[in-house]
Amino acid sequence: MTVDRRTVLRTTVKLAALASAGGLLTACGDTGRRRADPGSFAVRPGPVDPSGTVDPAWPAGEGPASPAPTASAASAPSAEGPAPDGAAARAAVGVPPVPPVPPVLPPLAPGTPVEVAYGPRTGRNVALTFHGSGDPALATALLETAEKRGVGLTVMAVGSWLDQQPQMARRILDGGHELGNHTQNHQNISAMSPDRARDEIAQCAERLQRLTGSIGRWFRPSAAQYATPMVREQARAVGYEHVLAFDVDPRDYADPTAAELQRRVLNSVRGGSVVALHLGHRCTVDALPGILDGLAKAGLTPVTASRLCA
Numbered sequence: 001m002t003v004d005r006r007t008v009l010r011t012t013v014k015l016a017a018l019a020s021a022g023g024l025l026t027a028c029g030d031t032g033r034r035r036a037d038p039g040s041f042a043v044r045p046g047p048v049d050p051s052g053t054v055d056p057a058w059p060a061g062e063g064p065a066s067p068a069p070t071a072s073a074a075s076a077p078s079a080e081g082p083a084p085d086g087a088a089a090r091a092a093v094g095v096p097p098v099p100p101v102p103p104v105l106p107p108l109a110p111g112t113p114v115e116v117a118y119g120p121r122t123g124r125n126v127a128l129t130f131h132g133s134g135d136p137a138l139a140t141a142l143l144e145t146a147e148k149r150g151v152g153l154t155v156m157a158v159g160s161w162l163d164q165q166p167q168m169a170r171r172i173l174d175g176g177h178e179l180g181n182h183t184q185n186h187q188n189i190s191a192m193s194p195d196r197a198r199d200e201i202a203q204c205a206e207r208l209q210r211l212t213g214s215i216g217r218w219f220r221p222s223a224a225q226y227a228t229p230m231v232r233e234q235a236r237a238v239g240y241e242h243v244l245a246f247d248v249d250p251r252d253y254a255d256p257t258a259a260e261l262q263r264r265v266l267n268s269v270r271g272g273s274v275v276a277l278h279l280g281h282r283c284t285v286d287a288l289p290g291i292l293d294g295l296a297k298a299g300l301t302p303v304t305a306s307r308l309c310a
Contacts (some may be wrong), residue, residue, distance in 0.1 A: 002116060102213035103173050106310040108242070115227060117245040119272035119308035126273045126300050127308040128291075129220075129246060131182055132157035132172075134280015136165045142285045143175050146302075150293050153177045154305040155279065158218040159184035160202030169211035178304040180218035180244060181205055188223040189231055198234040205238050218244040218305055225276075227251065244305055246276040253278050257288035266294040274305065286299065 062222050121123060130142070132155040146153050156174050157179055162169055183189055184203035192200065200222070205215040219240035221227045227243045229236065235243055250256075250264035261283055265275060277284055297301055 004178060011080075021199040031220055038213070049050055051228065081172075082274050100170070100211065100213035103178070105178070105217055105306045108306065108309045112242065112309050114232060114241070115245055115308060116274065117226070118247045118274050121272045123268070123308075124300055125273050125303045125308050126269055126271070126275065126295065127305045128275050128277060128302045129154040129156060129244065129305060130284075131186075131276070131278045132168070133161040133186065134278070138282060138285055139168060139279040140171065142279060142288060143172065143177065143289050145148055145285070146177070146292075147175050151292060151302045152304040152307065154218070154244070155301075156180045156182035156218065157204070157208065158182050158186045158222075159207045160186070162204070162207045166207075166211055168196050169208065173212055178217075178306055179208065179212060180216040180220060180305075182220050183210060183222040186222045190224050190228050194230055194234055197231055198237055200242070201235055201238045205240075215239050220244045244274065246274040248275040250275070250277070252281050252284045252287070253285050255281060258283050258290065261287040262290040262294060265291050268296070269295070269298075269300065271300065272308070274308070 003172070036255075119127065128146075128151070130153055132139070143153070155177055157169065157172075159181075168178060181201060181204045183200040184207075185200060187200070188241060189197050189200055203218060208215050219235040219238075220243065221226075221231050224231075226245045232243055247263065248259055248268045250268070252261050256264070265287075292302065
């Protein structure tokens with residue numbers, strides 16, 4: 001039987017193509033079942049408890065695992081520069097970011113009121129609290145001064161400030177301080193409708209949750225020393241069991257001299273006091289060392305608001 005040479009060549013090419021396709025399918029592991037697209041996973045929010053902490057978005061053993069890189073992918077140089085790592089690498093492959101670990105807070109003492117204006121008067125602790133907004137450089141300088149003395153502060157953050165300076169949320173917590181909610185836009189919340197007031201609180205809470213893993217324990221009303229019943233109700237609806245008011249207001253927002261600010265604080269503070277100060281003011285940064293010295297001489301210890309009420 002005579003075989004045409006062109007027929008043999010065509011048959012050989014077809015067989016080679018089929019073998020190549022079969023090898024490719026085997027190498028890719030395509031067995032007819034498709035793995036779920038990592039980008040389709042959605043973070044599941046954890047329940048909020050009265051302390052303001054939340055369960056991690058993915059309980060142990062649940063959620064997508066990061067795909068292990070192959071040897072060729074790990075060793076291959078990139079024409080676009082070094083490969084991303086951490087959160088950037090997870091985002092690049094469509095894996096949800098690791099949820100932030102919420103801060104651990106001490107339990108409050110039984111009978112802690114819904115609205116706290118001061119702590120136990122028989123104790124020697126006081127809380128230095130700061131309305132969170134302004135120049136992050138000044139805020140960082142103030143935090144560093146407190147940290148060098150081993151002092152924990154309580155920062156009531158404004159949500160719009162966190163939008164502009166999201167790194168400050170972790171900076172505050174990583175320094176051993178406490179973080180709370182001071183509304184989204186720092187407007188007169190007492191004059192708002194209930195729905196609008198709740199939205200102001202909820203927007204800031206969402207940012208705290210996303211940045212830190214917790215909405216925080218404390219809510220403080222904006223443009224007011226105390227919360228109205230309506231505001232307390234809306235705060236509770238968002239998840240805040242306690243409102244943090246204050247009993248000492250040295251009005252540092254008016255930018256007095258550092259010496260005058262020290263005098264105002266030290267002449268008014270006593271055991272259990274909650275002092276209202278502000279980030280973003282040079283006078284407050286300059287006055288803090290003298291305030292801390294004066295508190296020590298008076299036998300008073302500055303602590304976070306949660307520690308004050310523990």
